Amino acid sequence: xxxxxxxxxVVLPYVAITxxxxxxxxxxxxxxxxWTTRSSQLLExxxxxxxxxxxxxxxxxxxxxxxxxxxxxASLTEWAGVTEDMYHAVSVTAxxxxxxxxxxxxxxxxxxxGTDTRVRAVTTRTDRLTYLLLGVMLVSGMYATVGENLIGGxxxxxxxxxPYFRDLFLLRPDAALITEAxxxxxxxxxxxxxxxxxxxxxxxxxxxxxxxxxxxxxNILYRTRGGSARSAGART
Ligand code: HEM
Numbered sequence: 001x002x003x004x005x006x007x008x009x010v011v012l013p014y015v016a017i018t019x020x021x022x023x024x025x026x027x028x029x030x031x032x033x034x035w036t037t038r039s040s041q042l043l044e045x046x047x048x049x050x051x052x053x054x055x056x057x058x059x060x061x062x063x064x065x066x067x068x069x070x071x072x073x074a075s076l077t078e079w080a081g082v083t084e085d086m087y088h089a090v091s092v093t094a095x096x097x098x099x100x101x102x103x104x105x106x107x108x109x110x111x112x113x114g115t116d117t118r119v120r121a122v123t124t125r126t127d128r129l130t131y132l133l134l135g136v137m138l139v140s141g142m143y144a145t146v147g148e149n150l151i152g153g154x155x156x157x158x159x160x161x162x163p164y165f166r167d168l169f170l171l172r173p174d175a176a177l178i179t180e181a182x183x184x185x186x187x188x189x190x191x192x193x194x195x196x197x198x199x200x201x202x203x204x205x206x207x208x209x210x211x212x213x214x215x216x217x218x219n220i221l222y223r224t225r226g227g228s229a230r231s232a233g234a235r236t
Contacts (some may be wrong), residue, residue: 001175001176001179005175005177005179005207008175008190009164009175009178009179010175011174012193012195013168013173014168014173014188015137015197016193016194016196016197017115017168017193017196019197019200020196020197020199023197023199023200023201024199024200024205024208025036027146027200027201027205028198029140035206035209036122036203036204036206037206038122038166038203040075040118040119040122043044043116043122043157044100044112044116044118044178045110045121046111046112047116048109048112050105050108051105051108051109051112052105052169053105054101054102054104054105055102055105055106055109055118056105057101057102057105058098058099058101058102058104058105059099059102060102061094061097061098061103062095062098062141063099063101064098065095066088067094067096068091069091069157069158069165070161070162070163071165071166072089073158073162073163073166074158074159074162076152080197084156087158087217088149088154091145091149092145092149092150095145095149096142096146096150099138099141099142099145099146100136100142102138102209103138103139103142105134106134106138110131110135114133126198126201126202126203127202128150129198129202130195130198130202130203130204131193132194133191133194136187137188137190137191137192140184140187140191141155141188143183143184144182144185144188147184148182148184148185148202155181155182155185157185160177160178160180160181160182160185161177161178161185161189163177163188164177164178165189
């Protein structure tokens with residue numbers, strides 16, 4: 001293994017995972033007030049609604065696909081009776097659909113951010129870097145799924161990228177597994193680790209704060225100056 005390969009496929013991942021964990025602890029302890037989406041809904045809500053919905057629906061579908069394709073070993077799906085052909089058909093169809101959903105949402109959100117003067121004004125440098133990495137993840141992921149697997153001859157990432165990723169967490173990194181993968185998969189994985197390292201310092205921290213209490217908490221009461229209370233119909 002060359003020095004550059006060790007740096008890219010062993011050092012970078014472990015540094016990124018460490019920054020991800022320690023960074024979250026640091027941010028939680030020092031900046032709970034800033035631990036938000038930094039929502040720009042008050043500045044513009046109509047275009048935000050469609051983009052956010054598509055982006056997040058697509059994201060959860062893509063996440064499900066990654067859990068099945070990367071974290072679950074091929075031997076387990078084979079044992080469950082899923083043949084390689086069956087897996088390939090489902091992964092390419094569902095992967096393309098969910099990736100397109102997320103990409104469409106992302107494009108809508110980026111158009112809004114770039115064209116609405118007030119939203120653009122509250123966009124920070126960290127936001128820009130986050131969007132750049134998300135864009136690289138989306139384009140490289142879609143190229144892998146559509147270009148390599150749907151239109152191209154097909155590439156079995158469950159033999160290389162997936163075991164490489166799992167082995168990192170089993171503390172037996174094996175760079176040789178990924179160095180042979182097509183370049184678009186390698187780019188996807190490197191951008192992924194960079195995104196994980198940036199995560200705790202960005203607005204992406206909101207992902208860990210699902211507002212579950214919204215479902216059960218009582219309504220907010222609005223009081224007029226005179227003192228009579230009116231319950232808000234919607235839980236805002
Ligand atoms: C470093 C961890 C990750 C690994 C090992 C990984 C691996 C992969 C692989 C192997 C594919 C191609 C599937 C195929 O050829 O059919 C893919 C697709 C994709 N990835 Fe990732 N990925 C990672 C993280 C992410 C993240 C963080 C995002 C977005 C925030 C993302 C977004 C996508 C998208 C949109 C696709 C295309 C749609 C799909 O097939 O689901 N990936 N990823």
